[in-house]
Amino acid sequence: MHRPAKPKPQTPPHLSTGYAVRVSVFFGALFLIYGVYLPYMPLWLKGQGLSVGQIAIITATPYILRDLVTPAVAFYADRTANHRRTIIMLAWIGVAATLALSQTSGFWPILIFAVAASIAMTTTMPLTEVIALHGMKTTGYDYGRVRLWGSLTFVVANVGAAEVIARTGSSSVVWMLAAAFAITLIAAHFLPRADRDMSQSEGTHALSLGMAARLAVTPLFVLFLIAGGTVQAAHATYYTFATLHWTSQGITPLIIGALWALGVIAEVVLFAFSGRVVAWIGIRGLLITAAASAVIRWTAMSVDPPLWALFPLQLLHGMTFGAAHIAAIHFMSQAVPEKLAGTAQALYASVGMGLAMAIATLISGVLYERFAGGAYLGMAGLAALGLIAALAMARLWRGGYVIELHIQKA
Incomplete structure (x- = not known):
């Protein structure tokens, strides 16, 4: 409930x-x-x-x-x-x-x-x-x-x-x-x-380690960690090897810088209008869109697209990173009691993104050494896992808290 x-x-x-x-x-x-x-x-x-x-x-x-x-x-x-x-x-x-x-x-x-x-x-x-x-x-x-x-x-x-x-x-x-x-x-x-204000909004009660542990194993929150974490971790090959790979293809540092900047610009534009976007598509729809965009982006990158195609693909960074991040932030705001807000953010940052990113980076190293740009296909598979988790989360979550707090006074 x-x-x-x-x-x-x-x-x-x-x-x-x-x-x-x-x-x-x-x-x-x-x-x-x-x-x-x-x-x-x-x-x-x-x-x-x-x-x-x-x-x-x-x-x-x-x-x-x-x-x-x-x-x-x-x-x-x-x-x-x-x-x-x-x-x-x-x-x-x-x-x-x-x-x-x-x-x-x-x-x-x-x-x-x-x-x-x-x-x-x-x-x-x-x-x-x-x-x-x-x-x-x-x-x-x-x-x-x-x-x-x-x-x-x-x-x-x-x-x-x-x-x-x-x-x-x-x-x-x-x-x-x-x-x-x-x-x-x-x-x-x-x-x-x-x-x-936060203490007053949730009551002046002590938070226990057991409550944090309950949040960490709550099925809906676990689905969220999988969805948000894998979509973000699917950037591992891009973050680690994009510049190296583009350089090996003869792309100049100036163009490479422009490609990176274009991705950040797309992210900033989405952030600027995020309130309207969330109101229009919803948190669940935004996370699903981010995951689907990641599957498309990394699949396309795996075939070493021509230079002209890299520019529209970089615009997808606004979705694969920006939309996933906005969806995650709004989900935690709406689905987690404020008393557990920091714990939820930390679990997302360290487990959902940190651990997932660490594993994805190690996998990317192995894949890139063997397949070069084909390593992006592994990231598309990771994003597909995130898409499945996002769809499952969207089906189960009804918009309220994923965990109830029954807190005893300290």
Whole structure:
């Protein structure tokens, strides 16, 4: 039995705008870190004299550890109703870890501090989504228009960092990361104090580990994790080998950059109109559309399409990533009690996406080594699994909570 979500309270327009602006600014700050870390951290590691195998270990270790750390931190934030304070703590860890990296050499010290920085970055994301979703529920703003600022600053950081590296070398990467974490730390202090409202909306009761475990094994939530996780994980070959494969086909770096940018632009456009899209097609329809688009996109990519065809295929990124993400965020907002919001976000980020992405990346490596561009066909199969799960979820979910909370007073 699914309890319907509570009606949205009316909020004065100036308060709604203020909440949205502060969350938008924080998303923009946070994605400065992602825009430097994801594309350029391997370059810094190589500059420190690490081998390809050591770089792979440092890159893969956070994927493994975040499956334990992220849900635990999110559970703590849910239980104590201190999402904002936890985010500030994580930003401090990120600043300290990146500054330590700037003074560190050798595999083991770099592993420790690089993993700390990566987990601080990735654990901040689900906690931020909790605050963002609370604002969407209570003020009625369009989540996508808040989240798109993260995508935009990702591009700015990516391009800006490339210019800095070209002028100063890869050693500047950790200093840019430290600066990005510092900016995020400052922005975190301006996040809305949503925790008190969230605590009042679900009652001042203690959250137990058993409740979090119940959510993790609830059949409808498991179907959601499979659907959302596999559709996102199906990007593994694209994220890891697209640039390498396009380069081997003789495509110039300028065109490759344009292709990547086109995908982000498509994502931003969808975010800008996400409220209307969700109202039109619904959460279930959006997730199904994302999964079906992923099957089409990766199947087409597996046959090494001509250059002109890559441009419309890149536009599908707005569906395969953007629509899947929007559907996931709205599903968790509507299907999970707010007391478990951080736990749900962390399970999606660490298990649904982190673990699935780690496995898909390993599979992609094996497939790409043997079949080159044909590896995308394996990703189409993964997306097809997501489509089946999305269809099953759509059939079973009636729009209410997937789990009921019967909470005892602490």
